[in-house]
Amino acid sequence: NSKHMTxxxxxxxxxxxxxxxxxxxxxxxxxxxxxxxxxxxxxxxxDIFAKDLMAHLELExxxxxxxxxxxxxxxxxxxxKTEQFIGEMDEIGEKxxxxxxxxxxxxxxxxxxxxxxxxxxGIVDILVLRIESEEAxxxxxxxxx
Numbered sequence: 445n446s447k448h449m450t451x452x453x454x455x456x457x458x459x460x461x462x463x464x465x466x467x468x469x470x471x472x473x474x475x476x477x478x479x480x481x482x483x484x485x486x487x488x489x490x491d492i493f494a495k496d497l498m499a500h501l502e503l504e505x506x507x508x509x510x511x512x513x514x515x516x517x518x519x520x521x522x523x524x525k526t527e528q529f530i531g532e533m534d535e536i537g538e539k540x541x542x543x544x545x546x547x548x549x550x551x552x553x554x555x556x557x558x559x560x561x562x563x564x565x566g567i568v569d570i571l572v573l574r575i576e577s578e579e580a581x582x583x584x585x586x587x588x589x
Contacts, residue, residue, distance in 0.1 A: 452586075452587070454503070454507065454508055454511075454586070455508075455583050455586050455587075457503065458500070458503065458504055458508060458578075458583065459579060459583065461496065461499070461500040461503070462500075462575045462578075462579070464496055465493065465496055465497060465500065465571070465575075466571075466572075466575070468489060468492060468493040468496065469493065469567075469568055469571065471489045472486055472489045472490065472493070472564060473564075473568070475489065476561050476564065481557060483550040483551065483552075483553040483554030483557070484550050486547075486550075486553050486560075487547075487548070487549070487550040487553055490544060490547065490548075493544075494544045497540065497541075497544075501537055504578075505534070505537075508582075508586075509530050509582075512526070512582060512585065512586060512589070513526065513527065513530075515589035516585075516589050518589075519589050521589070526582065526585070529577070529581065529582065530582075533574055533577070533578065536570050536571070536573070536574045537574075539567070539570060540567055540570070540571060543563060543564075543567045546563075547560055547563075
């Protein structure tokens, strides 16, 4: 049944996107370890990360979460907690997008490198939390409904 196959693949796709996003953030972290981190290099890495993040959020929010809620409701499940979780995930997404917006200029990254570094670490922490929460939680519900 190809529909089931696609549904199974969506979770695998989302997880592999998570791994890519984590690797991209790792690249920024590596650059920040340098004596004089390059604003140019960081900007390029963040641009790639931003593009991949947008593609990920698009699939996750507009396909995965929509379908999951639909399937749960069809099975008569209470979706309150899941919707609350999705809301929390959205807030994290917005924080990350705001961070990317604040640091889209190479000059700003270089001028505020210390602040950038501390904000970047905060973003990595909340993204890791989001990724772990999704993979341990909603992604595993997918097969249940």
